[in-house]
Amino acid sequence: MRKRQKQPQEVVAPNSEEGGPSIDAIFQRNEVRDTFRMSFLANRLVLPVYDEIKRVHGLCRGEYLLLFCLSYIDELTAQDVAEVTGRPRNSISRAVHRMLDEGYLTRSADPADGRQVLLRITPKGQRLHIEIIPMFVTQQSAILSCLSAAERSQLDQLLSKLVLGASQ
Amino acid sequence: MRKRQKQPQEVVAPNSEEGGPSIDAIFQRNEVRDTFRMSFLANRLVLPVYDEIKRVHGLCRGEYLLLFCLSYIDELTAQDVAEVTGRPRNSISRAVHRMLDEGYLTRSADPADGRQVLLRITPKGQRLHIEIIPMFVTQQSAILSCLSAAERSQLDQLLSKLVLGASQ
DNA sequence: CGAAACTTGTTCCAAATGGAACAATATGTC
DNA sequence: GACATATTGTTCCATTTGGAACAAGTTTCG
Numbered sequence: 001m002r003k004r005q006k007q008p009q010e011v012v013a014p015n016s017e018e019g020g021p022s023i024d025a026i027f028q029r030n031e032v033r034d035t036f037r038m039s040f041l042a043n044r045l046v047l048p049v050y051d052e053i054k055r056v057h058g059l060c061r062g063e064y065l066l067l068f069c070l071s072y073i074d075e076l077t078a079q080d081v082a083e084v085t086g087r088p089r090n091s092i093s094r095a096v097h098r099m100l101d102e103g104y105l106t107r108s109a110d111p112a113d114g115r116q117v118l119l120r121i122t123p124k125g126q127r128l129h130i131e132i133i134p135m136f137v138t139q140q141s142a143i144l145s146c147l148s149a150a151e152r153s154q155l156d157q158l159l160s161k162l163v164l165g166a167s168q
Numbered sequence: 169m170r171k172r173q174k175q176p177q178e179v180v181a182p183n184s185e186e187g188g189p190s191i192d193a194i195f196q197r198n199e200v201r202d203t204f205r206m207s208f209l210a211n212r213l214v215l216p217v218y219d220e221i222k223r224v225h226g227l228c229r230g231e232y233l234l235l236f237c238l239s240y241i242d243e244l245t246a247q248d249v250a251e252v253t254g255r256p257r258n259s260i261s262r263a264v265h266r267m268l269d270e271g272y273l274t275r276s277a278d279p280a281d282g283r284q285v286l287l288r289i290t291p292k293g294q295r296l297h298i299e300i301i302p303m304f305v306t307q308q309s310a311i312l313s314c315l316s317a318a319e320r321s322q323l324d325q326l327l328s329k330l331v332l333g334a335s336q
Numbered sequence: 337c338g339a340a341a342c343t344t345g346t347t348c349c350a351a352a353t354g355g356a357a358c359a360a361t362a363t364g365t366c
Numbered sequence: 367g368a369c370a371t372a373t374t375g376t377t378c379c380a381t382t383t384g385g386a387a388c389a390a391g392t393t394t395c396g
Binding site for chain 1: 199
């Protein structure tokens with residue numbers, strides 16, 4: 001009988017339980033295995049945490065990504081964040097206003113360019129970031145726990161190389 | 169001056185151009201590097217192709233994922249697809265109706281269980297899949313082109329292991 | 337059998353998302 | 367300087383998305 005638990009994830013999951021269709025076929029026997037396994041893993045890493053962030057703190061993904069960026073770089077414009085996160089500018093704009101209202105951000109006109117507005121994280125925003133980041137750490141550790149230290153370092157190097165190559 | 173091209177991507181991109189904030193900081197110096205690099209890569213692999221699919225064929229991501237699943241497994245219920253793709257059932261339901269209207273799918277009552285409906289891909293759906301898949305292949309090749317054959321095989325093994333571990 | 341509990345697919349609704357057009361400012365070129 | 371062009375942030379609107387409730391069918395277990 002079909003009797004599997006729902007798993008929050010994207011694309012495809014291997015499924016070894018009897019009774020269901022042999023879903024491994026999707027993962028094993030397709031032309032773009034790497035693409036869909038990567039997508040699957042990314043979503044496993046990230047989606048449960050975004051759900052939790054929304055549940056606990058009421059922030060949607062775009063809003064948290066804004067906070068995340070500003071946690072590592074002192075000062076950014078909305079345009080910077082749009083480029084960095086790859087989201088359209090209007091989404092950033094919305095997120096900025098929401099985060100301003102909540103007091104997680106400050107905004108100041110750029111004296112050098114009247115079009116731009118400089119964004120900075122507030123102490124309140126930093127506290128929120130510090131509260132949230134452990135969720136990602138936990139999730140990442142769980143997913144990576146099946147790798148040995150050597151394998152993890154391999155993965156680290158491969159990801160570096162790929163990200164560098166992909167962002168030219 | 170800030171003069172970078174917009175790149176379609178998620179989360180964060182390293183940015184080596186002078187003038188902008190040193191965005192590498194986000195990628196290099198954070199506690200969940202692997203998570204965000206993986207997310208970045210997944211989106212680089214997948215988003216431009218989904219955009220193209222929508223532009224050319226008018227299918228949204230959920231609709232294409234449905235087609236994708238049925239291309240590799242003969243017969244699935246909506247519930248199966250929901251589990252496999254990790255999307256909520258109502259999204260699948262919508263996608264199924266849309267794809268039925270377009271003639272990419274067929275539906276037949278399951279004689280063994282009156283609640284379920286069995287989905288199958290049509291020849292028209294298969295033709296569409298065959299037309300789309302090369303886009304993913306091209307994109308994946310481009311992203312992986314910076315790895316040697318040995319590194320690609322390393323990556324393959326690591327992804328297998330991770331996916332297996334992540335889907336228990 | 338029959339009542340409670342569960343599963344499947346659907347509809348309804350509210351939120352998130354992204355494209356397009358827009359006003360304000362900057363830049364480039366003559 | 368003046369005009370065309372580009373950039374930034376915003377608003378508007380249509381689409382996508384996901385949670386919650388629901389009806390119909392199935393299973394469990396007394």
